[in-house]
Amino acid sequence: MSAxxxxxxxxxxxxxxxxxxxxxxxDVNFTIEKGKTLGVVGESGCGKTTLGRSIxxxxxxxxxQILFNGEDVTHVxxxxxxxxxxxxxxIFQDPSSSLNPRMSVGQLIAEPIRVMKTISxxxxxxxxxxxxxxxxxxxxxxxxxxxxxxxxxxxxxxGVARALxxxxxxxxxxxxxxxxxxxxxxxxxxxxxxxxxxxxxxxxFITHDLSVVKHISDDIAVMYLGQCIEKAPTDxxxxxxxxxxxxxxxxxxxxxxxxxRSIESTIKGEISSPIDPKPxxxxxxxxxxxxxxxTGKELELKxxxxxxxxxxxxxx
Amino acid sequence: xxxxxxxIKDLWVEFKTDDALVHALNGVNLTVNRGEAYGLVGETGAGxxxxxxxxxxxxxxxVGKITKGEIFFDGKNVPDFTEKELEAFRGSxxxxxxxxxxxxxxxxxxxxxxxxxxxxxxxxxxxxxxIEKRVDDMFKLVxxxxxxxxxxxxxxxxxxKQRIVIAMGxxxxxxxxxxxxxxxxxxxxxxxxxxxxxKDLKEEFNTAMIMVTHDLGIVAKICDRAGIMYAxxxxxxxxxxxxxxxxxxxxxxxxxxxxxxxxxxxxxxxxPIQGLMPDPADLPKGCKFHPRCPECxxxxxxxxxxxxxxxxxxxxKCHLFKDVKEEGGNN
Numbered sequence: 031m032s033a034x035x036x037x038x039x040x041x042x043x044x045x046x047x048x049x050x051x052x053x054x055x056x057d058v059n060f061t062i063e064k065g066k067t068l069g070v071v072g073e074s075g076c077g078k079t080t081l082g083r084s085i086x087x088x089x090x091x092x093x094x095q096i097l098f099n100g101e102d103v104t105h106v107x108x109x110x111x112x113x114x115x116x117x118x119x120x121i122f123q124d125p126s127s128s129l130n131p132r133m134s135v136g137q138l139i140a141e142p143i144r145v146m147k148t149i150s151x152x153x154x155x156x157x158x159x160x161x162x163x164x165x166x167x168x169x170x171x172x173x174x175x176x177x178x179x180x181x182x183x184x185x186x187x188x189g190v191a192r193a194l195x196x197x198x199x200x201x202x203x204x205x206x207x208x209x210x211x212x213x214x215x216x217x218x219x220x221x222x223x224x225x226x227x228x229x230x231x232x233x234x235f236i237t238h239d240l241s242v243v244k245h246i247s248d249d250i251a252v253m254y255l256g257q258c259i260e261k262a263p264t265d266x267x268x269x270x271x272x273x274x275x276x277x278x279x280x281x282x283x284x285x286x287x288x289x290x291r292s293i294e295s296t297i298k299g300e301i302s303s304p305i306d307p308k309p310x311x312x313x314x315x316x317x318x319x320x321x322x323x324x325t326g327k328e329l330e331l332k333x334x335x336x337x338x339x340x341x342x343x344x345x346x
Numbered sequence: 347x348x349x350x351x352x353x354i355k356d357l358w359v360e361f362k363t364d365d366a367l368v369h370a371l372n373g374v375n376l377t378v379n380r381g382e383a384y385g386l387v388g389e390t391g392a393g394x395x396x397x398x399x400x401x402x403x404x405x406x407x408x409v410g411k412i413t414k415g416e417i418f419f420d421g422k423n424v425p426d427f428t429e430k431e432l433e434a435f436r437g438s439x440x441x442x443x444x445x446x447x448x449x450x451x452x453x454x455x456x457x458x459x460x461x462x463x464x465x466x467x468x469x470x471x472x473x474x475x476x477i478e479k480r481v482d483d484m485f486k487l488v489x490x491x492x493x494x495x496x497x498x499x500x501x502x503x504x505x506x507k508q509r510i511v512i513a514m515g516x517x518x519x520x521x522x523x524x525x526x527x528x529x530x531x532x533x534x535x536x537x538x539x540x541x542x543x544x545k546d547l548k549e550e551f552n553t554a555m556i557m558v559t560h561d562l563g564i565v566a567k568i569c570d571r572a573g574i575m576y577a578x579x580x581x582x583x584x585x586x587x588x589x590x591x592x593x594x595x596x597x598x599x600x601x602x603x604x605x606x607x608x609x610x611x612x613x614x615x616x617x618p619i620q621g622l623m624p625d626p627a628d629l630p631k632g633c634k635f636h637p638r639c640p641e642c643x644x645x646x647x648x649x650x651x652x653x654x655x656x657x658x659x660x661x662x663k664c665h666l667f668k669d670v671k672e673e674g675g676n677n
Binding site for chain 1 (some may be wrong): 369389390402503504505507533534535536537538539541542545560561562563564565566567568586587590591601602603605606607608609610612613615616617618620622623
């Protein structure tokens with residue numbers, strides 16, 4: 031077992047709203063080993079993106095700790111923060127809104143290098159930009175193009191190049207392919223996996239698409255209303271999902287073959303409000319197996335078999 | 347012989363923009379029978395939405411134009427309809443569910459009024475009480491509480507808004523429903539609820555449907571037949587058994603399937619289609635897929651492929667299938 035690159039301990043992010051406290055991320059614990067990919071899945075509003083942003087401290091966590099390479103980076107500032115930023119990067123969801131429309135591709139990719147001053151001299155920076163464009167599969171002729179002149183797949187390649195510009199160890203991929211067509215999506219997924227192989231990158235891959243997450247992850251964490259409700263190695267999670275929500279999520283994927291054409295929806299209703307949630311299982315209101323024990327007491331994420339954790343009364 | 351409800355014959359649509367002539371549809375042929383769900387699959391820019399809008403004659407004025415072709419609905423050619431006939435046709439015979447429920451509802455009208463509007467327009471003389479009752483029925487049908495009809499769109503979640511849009515589409519019990527990516531904006535568990543609803547409604551009212559999607563999984567769940575679109579053409583068409591289980595496919599269809607990570611098999615690498623969709627203002631000569639096609643040969647560069655009928659139900663538009671016939675076609 032290799033050393034963990036990233037670890038969160040009791041990470042929480044609350045937002046104050048007019049109606050009460052919104053528990054966006056509520057006590058999340060996990061570790062990601064070097065060179066591995068943790069997939070984070072869940073529906074919209076479950077706190078996946080907030081989790082990714084809190085880890086990078088793009089929003090400051092309310093409580094808890096973030097350990098990066100064994101070092102606590104939760105409150106670091108100045109030089110140490112600078113170092114952390116270099117090592118931990120993010121690829122954003124929507125390449126058309128996360129790139130400055132007034133900057134050319136060359137400027138966009140050079141921006142992180144210029145901000146962090148890792149390379150000096152225009153010539154050296156340009157060389158690095160061309161090298162990065164080559165790595166992510168962008169033709170050199172796009173150096174002077176603007177984002178609106180490119181299609182979604184190429185734009186997302188710019189996003190990847192920007193994230194790679196500082197040679198990070200860790201990248202949060204926040205739904206990097208969900209805005210793309212399937213054939214382009216597959217190209218970007220292949221690119222990300224190749225980069226991981228050649229550069230030994232560690233990913234946290236946030237998505238709502240389970241077939242994508244299965245393809246790319248080593249471990250998967252399933253989130254529901256700010257909490258991690260199940261975590262397991264990818265194959266195990268798909269073979270033996272334990273939490274009723276995970277089971278429902280897996281059953282809801284339309285599989286492109288004709289073996290099973292019936293549509294059975296096991297869970298009813300929609301995600302409930304994350305504002306001031308009551309103690310107990312947050313999925314209980316939609317769960318087909320809900321019992322009186324499900325409410326009232328906070329449950330723990332319990333290890334059922336090696337590496338397989340689940341938060342459900344049936345397994346306490 | 348199945349009962350044809352909609353038949354599109356050799357439909358060509360162009361958009362005139364300031365700097366180019368965009369060839370959106372280049373000879374689309376498709377048939378939808380009564381009570382049947384037809385899946386229209388393709389990537390962004392393939393012409394799926396344009397096909398639906400052409401059926402309803404909703405192409406933008408002056409910019410978009412049908413240059414050739416016929417659209418027969420129940421034996422009558424829709425482009426020949428007068429404005430009055432079109433009014434009667436839209437909504438009550440053929441309705442459309444638009445892609446994004448967040449933007450297709452009017453934010454300043456209550457959702458009940460939006461459903462009622464349509465019923466009122468198509469049933470002149472219907473009493474207020476009857477209209478209200480009909481609205482309540484529609485709400486119940488799509489799984490919403492009728493008490494909420496006085497609320498505004500922003501008070502509903504994405505899945506519920508989509509149910510409202512479906513209720514509007516079904517309010518006048520159309521014979522054909524055009525569903526343009528009705529679940530793309532939704533989460534999987536909500537998507538499943540909506541798909542179930544649509545399948546149940548189709549069975550209950552025998553509504554025919556064109557299901558526009560890029561998700562082959564959705565096609566497998568609810569469609570009876572499907573067509574794969576590429577650059578304004580239907581390049582493969584067949585019963586879903588043909589699409590999912592035949593060993594013969596258009597190279598583009600093969601690429602589409604290769605791009606989807608399979609949940610049941612462990613694959614190390616995906617096999618996507620190389621390159622990008624062609625620019626519809628500057629389409630390649632010969633077969634429009636040839637610059638991206640792994641099987642491309644000389645003929646493809648210059649000669650547009652014909653439509654080859656592999657079995658009575660299965661069509662592929664590709665030079666590779668000139669002499670291929672399938673055994674035991676299913677009708």
